Amino acid sequence: MNTAVLRTALDAVTLPHSQRTLGGEKAVAEIRAEGQGVHITLGFPYPVGHIEAELRTAVAAALSPHIGTAPLEITIHSHITAHKVQPGVATIAGVKNIIAVASGKGGVGKSTTSANLALALSRMGARVGVLDADLYGPSQPTMLGVAAAAPQQQEGHFIPVRAEGGIQVMSIGFLVDTDQAVVWRGPMVSQALQQLLFQSRWDDVDYLIVDLPPGTGDIQLTLSQKIPVTGALVVTTPQDIALIDARKAVDMFNKVNIPIFGVLENMSVHVCSQCGHAEPIFGHDGGKLLAQKLGVPLLGQLPLSLPIRVAMDAGQAAELAHTEPALAQAYTDAAWQLVQAVADKGKDFSSRFPKIVVE
Structure with a gap:
């Protein structure tokens, strides 16, 4: 399977209830072909538990023309980091x-x-x-x-x-x-x-x-x-x-x-x-x-x-x-x-x- 083609298809997927795309969010962390199947890893800088089911459906639909009935495994994770605050103010542990x-x-x-x-x-x-x-x-x-x-x-x-x-x-x-x-x-x-x-x-x-x-x-x-x-x-x-x-x-x-x-x-x-x-x-x-x-x-x-x-x-x-x-x-x-x-x-x-x- 051509992973470049798969990435192009994934990058165009729109996040549910948003105008953002997987490509714009740089969310496609990994595309791995294993045997006859495909494993996709998606990572986000915010929680996505409320849209996970819809997102899986959208990803599967986008890849279907390219992988047919091949098994598809999708891993989704979030990594939330600290963001900038006022200058000179110390951060808080935890x-x-x-x-x-x-x-x-x-x-x-x-x-x-x-x-x-x-x-x-x-x-x-x-x-x-x-x-x-x-x-x-x-x-x-x-x-x-x-x-x-x-x-x-x-x-x-x-x-x-x-x-x-x-x-x-x-x-x-x-x-x-x-x-x-x-x-x-x-x-x-x-x-x-x-x-x-x-x-x-x-x-x-x-x-x-x-x-x-x-x-x-x-x-x-x-x-x-x-x-x-x-x-x-x-x-x-x-x-x-x-x-x-x-x-x-x-x-x-x-x-x-x-x-x-x-x-x-x-x-x-x-x-x-x-x-x-x-x-x-x-x-x-x-x-x-x-x-x-x-x-x-x-x-x-x-x-x-x-x-x-x-x-x-x-x-x-x-x-x-x-x-x-x-x-x-x-x-x-x-x-x-x-x-x-x-x-x-x-x-x-x-x-x-x-x-x-x-x-």
């Missing part, structure tokens, strides 16, 4: 990429987005962590169903709590009485955030989702100056007042050289559970227009949904994939765009260089 989920305004569904993106990434095959950086109102333990858990301590470090899908979760909600107000000044908040992040023993996390509080205050400033952030995504609702605040969040990230990977529009439309009537009660396409203005992808337009609210309150975010597959697919589609945007960013090679000590 964490490859940090994704900040931000909004300028409260109540737009940022924490819900963070939890569901983490679950989507986990279903795709990534190793995922969630850092609940909303120290005044931690909600990730409740949403991810681990509110009753507590992180163990080992050699002065916290061991993050494991949620559904192996997601590693760390939150101030594990350490303080959630019924009591956290009355801390800015420096205390900043110190607490750094301790939660740097003193947690993260276990080979591909993507750490950081659920930020709303606004552009002390926690966001600490994040930009002290924490190695790969990039951010902005959550907004379509209404004008939310978009005004979302633009402030975008401006903050631009000023500290943290790229925006995309915009996710939440509560884009309300669909009546009784009659099915759809009504954009918070406005129409505001997030889409913001994404266009910024020149970044619109990661999704999520509806105002009762099942999502019920699942988040009940700590059953993971069950949405079974009870509301269409909603879960919307988050998976957003996560798919996100990991491609991360992979397009330059890689971080700082760990390969020795430290220079002047004595």
